[in-house]
Amino acid sequence: MNNRTDLIRPITEPALITLLLLSVPFIASYYTDEVLWSAGDYLLAGILLFGTGLTYKLVTNHSSGTAYKVAFGFALLSGLFLIWANLAVGIIGSEDNYFNLIYFGIPLVGIIGAFTVRFSAVGLAKTMITLSILLVMVTVIAIISGMYRVTGSSIIEVLGVNSLFIFLFSISALLFRYAAQQEATSSENES
Numbered sequence: 001m002n003n004r005t006d007l008i009r010p011i012t013e014p015a016l017i018t019l020l021l022l023s024v025p026f027i028a029s030y031y032t033d034e035v036l037w038s039a040g041d042y043l044l045a046g047i048l049l050f051g052t053g054l055t056y057k058l059v060t061n062h063s064s065g066t067a068y069k070v071a072f073g074f075a076l077l078s079g080l081f082l083i084w085a086n087l088a089v090g091i092i093g094s095e096d097n098y099f100n101l102i103y104f105g106i107p108l109v110g111i112i113g114a115f116t117v118r119f120s121a122v123g124l125a126k127t128m129i130t131l132s133i134l135l136v137m138v139t140v141i142a143i144i145s146g147m148y149r150v151t152g153s154s155i156i157e158v159l160g161v162n163s164l165f166i167f168l169f170s171i172s173a174l175l176f177r178y179a180a181q182q183e184a185t186s187s188e189n190e191s
Contacts, residue, residue: 010061014053018046044087052080059119067182068121071175075128078168079107091161092142092153099147102138106131106165121180128173135166 022042028035037045056076060069082091086103089095110131117123139162142148148158 010057011054014050014057017053018050021049022046048080048083052076065121065179065182065186067175067179071121071124071172071179072119074175075110075124075169075172078165078172079110081168082165083107085161091165092147092158093150097147097150099142106134106138109134121176121183125173125176125180128169128176131169132166132173135162135169138162139166 022045025035025037025045026042029037056073060072063069063072082103085091086100087095090097090100091103092099110127113127113130114124117127139158142158142162143155147153148155
């Protein structure tokens with residue numbers, strides 16, 4: 001196999017899936033006035049979707065464990081969902097609220113954590129717990145600072161949306177923990 005094929009193969013599938021997903025709002029825009037995406041919207045969505053897919057392919061390519069692949073996919077989708085929701089409507093108030101900039105730091109901490117632990121299942125479980133704790137802290141700060149009043153949100157909305165993301169990252173942590181146990185059991189059986 002030559003180097004060109006080695007480079008193209010992991011890119012092809014995420015690129016095709018990205019194009020397929022982006023075709024949905026493109027086609028919908030011809031049938032409804034509710035979908036009004038600009039070229040910048042398509043570009044940003046394409047970067048996020050392709051980047052997520054390519055990351056999944058590159059990281060899980062050498063992993064034989066299904067549990068790890070599921071855990072990593074769930075973590076990536078949770079991070080993508082957090083970014084997408086924050087860009088689309090904002091987590092607290094509208095997407096224009098400066099407080100929402102904090103939420104972009106959560107996936108950034110996850111990326112730094114993943115590289116720090118070298119994508120190990122045990123390390124990623126701890127990273128996902130860290131993200132959940134950070135989200136709890138952001139929620140507390142938003143409530144204590146009265147941010148929900150400034151943006152017209154209610155405490156229930158702030159708690160509900162943040163709880164959803166805390167739950168998603170906590171589930172990711174449990175999935176990685178399970179993947180780590182599977183890896184440990186597999187290595188014990190081999191020796």
